[in-house]
Amino acid sequence: MDDDDLAHLRRCVELAAEAADAGDEPFGSLLVDAAGRVRFSDRNRISGGDATRHPEFAIARWAAENLTPDERAAATVYTSGEHCPMCSAAHALVGLGRIVFASSGAQYAAWMAELGVTPGPVAGLSIRQVAPGVPVAGPVPELADEVSRLHERAARGAASP
Template structure:
């Protein structure tokens, strides 16, 4: 078992990319989907792939992180993905953490915790949030995934994308 609890700090590039996921989340919401956004950043921080939530088409499995992880696994080698970062507005659920792990993405940056999301969504049947920090999924694996998050400076802004939605 590996320890993903050894968290790094968000860099300026991470913060820029988190702000981009917030824009993607707003676009997702405007398109009638859930307000989540994710992107894959290369080793240099450049955005390689991005996706919003696709609930309208994919229902409960159309999470932004899964969309990015699936596309990343198709497009890039495991060696390259190990050097990449999945950046997401909200902490990945257990499904998305698993997808990140199985895609081989080596680093995760998220803005707001899933616990905070649960406070916003309540018992909405379209987002029955689990109390399962993503580190629990990563710690059960054999491959290390560095986790950076939450980012308190952006949590309030991220939460605004969910206001009045749930």
């Protein structure tokens, strides 16, 4: 993990905060090409009722439509939280490269349990379990407190910090 990785992850956390401010779960993600250019960014958008509107899933769909297989394989997806199984599968199926995440699925599960939030309907499998061939890096301890606070704020339904 280098300074560029951390800068991209910090942007993902900003996108996660935007999601929380809009009433969505706080997740944000970037797709960065091999040259270091951000090609696509998004935040969670599930509050409208479509539980598949995760930013990582949107990245996979965008990449499949707009990048060659070689460009996808050389790209990196940065995200505030480790991919869920749906997003991990989409990532692998379209042939995207490395994933770098600020917080892990295990951290998220622990935070939600501490807040008394009932687990969702999908098992919390790690990226490595769903897509073992995808290189991953994370979590990043220096971002954990900030990400945890965003999830706590969202779980409590607050519109501001």
